[in-house]
Amino acid sequence: MKTETLEKKQNVVSLVAQKIEQSAGVILCNYSGLTVKGADEFRSELRKLGAGYGVVKNTMLRRALPDVEGLDEHLHGTTGVVYTGDDFAAAAKYVSEFSTKSKEVITIKCGVMDGAVLSQADVVAISKLPSREVLLAKLLGTLNAPITNFVGVLAGVPRKFLYALNAVKEKKEQE
Structure with a gap:
């Protein structure tokens, strides 16, 4: 027993x-x-x-x-x-x-x-x-931020070029 x-x-x-x-x-x-x-x-x-x-x-x-x-x-x-x-x-x-x-x-x-x-x-x-999901979301946001900023900078170059072309066009139209 x-x-x-x-x-x-x-x-x-x-x-x-x-x-x-x-x-x-x-x-x-x-x-x-x-x-x-x-x-x-x-x-x-x-x-x-x-x-x-x-x-x-x-x-x-x-x-x-x-x-x-x-x-x-x-x-x-x-x-x-x-x-x-x-x-x-x-x-x-x-x-x-x-x-x-x-x-x-x-x-x-x-x-x-x-x-x-x-x-x-x-x-x-x-x-x-914070919960695991919140911490992972913060991590992904932190990892994604430099890439997003880099894309914004790259997109800014053609945008500024277009602004310059538009300014030249408007100046020629005024003349």
């Missing part, structure tokens, strides 16, 4: 580790004031972002993330794990908004990204960054 529970725990640890590997990172939350209805809303909105949410025992998290230094100080009390999917910033933005605007009580403990622990302030700072 003990081997069955040990196997179940090992399966949970490997499943959590696998979910963490597939995500850009995780956000650990204290969900002690979260109602069932609030948890369902929280999960469904995270799913829309390509993220997930689950409750994991602290000991299981320690085993799933053995190489992360400084994590133990955040693993106390109730711990909910937000698996961020591909976009850490979008998930962090939603979790931050939910924790501040919702009547449900959920607080960010920390985040883990690329094997490093992010403080609550770091996760909130990441949540305030």
Whole structure:
């Protein structure tokens, strides 16, 4: 009977580790004031972002993330794990908004990204960054600006030549 529970725990640890590997990172939350209805809303909105949410025992998290230094100080009390999917910033933005605007009580403990622990302030700072699409649009605009300016300069040469020809034409017509 003990081997069955040990196997179940090992399966949970490997499943959590696998979910963490597939995500850009995780956000650990204290969900002690979260109602069932609030948890369902929280999960469904995270799913829309390509993220997930689950409750994991602290000991299981320690085993799933053995190489992360400084994590133990955040693993106390109730711990909910937000698996961020591909976009850490979008998930962090939603979790931050939910924790501040919702009547449900959920607080960010920390985040883990690329094997490093992010403080609550770091996760909130990441949540305030523009979305990936906005950043890509700004980058493309920056890359496109010199080309657009160059085309404008090249188009200006024939335009000025036409203005000069028009001025000569008008002068000859007046004579």
